[in-house]
Amino acid sequence: MAKERGPYACGLDAAVDVVGGKWKPMILWALHAGRTLRFGELKRHIPAVSEKVLIQQLRELESDGIVHREVYREVPPKVEYSLTDLGQSLNAALRPLGLWGDQHMRQIVASKEGKPSNAA
Amino acid sequence: MAKERGPYACGLDAAVDVVGGKWKPMILWALHAGRTLRFGELKRHIPAVSEKVLIQQLRELESDGIVHREVYREVPPKVEYSLTDLGQSLNAALRPLGLWGDQHMRQIVASKEGKPSNAA
């Protein structure tokens, strides 16, 4: 993801491209509402991700203007991540989708198992 | 995508998992607002996708309860795809994200090229 950059057929494609990385939703969630987190804190919020991939997705989000990366040239090193204004607007646009997921993920998962769970 | 089904960390993950296929946003868009399309029509709406992948993504959406597949046992064969109620609700939840993409994709694309385009 986030390397297509082709002319998108619709805004939805662009948005999904930006937010489509495996851990990006969780990163955005961890950073929601003006929160600022250091790299290590972010890692602790998302324990399952490897450092390489976490960095990678953060860099993609940064290069998309979604997250801001602030480096403090100290020792020991300190780097803080936060959402840009664009990132906050993205988060806002994402909220309905997140709510949809919260409301329906049970039946989504269930329908996979062959249990219709009287969906829709 | 759409085979993880692990316990999602948040609704956003679930939603992205459902809509994260390369062509799924376009499929949902093509089917928006109660439209019913035959397989061939769908293909014409999205010319770049191969038949295999189109079928595949349609099946995943179907198995997620997003699209309805109606088979008419005639000759020549006829199959119609439409959104379920769940699919329509998903589309509604997706609209803000689509608008966000429409509004910002220029600066997204631009920021990749190294042109800040006074973003955010």
Added chain:
DNA sequence: CGGTATCCAGTGCGATACTG
């Protein structure tokens, strides 16, 4: 018309080890 069957390439992601 509406698929399925194969084969294949790209890459996203993960694990591990090492560094300023």
Added chain:
DNA sequence: CAGTATCGCACTGGATACCG
């Protein structure tokens, strides 16, 4: 602490050919 370097695999998506 906050990365970078390397390796490897699984999976997604693409091309083509064939079928009911």
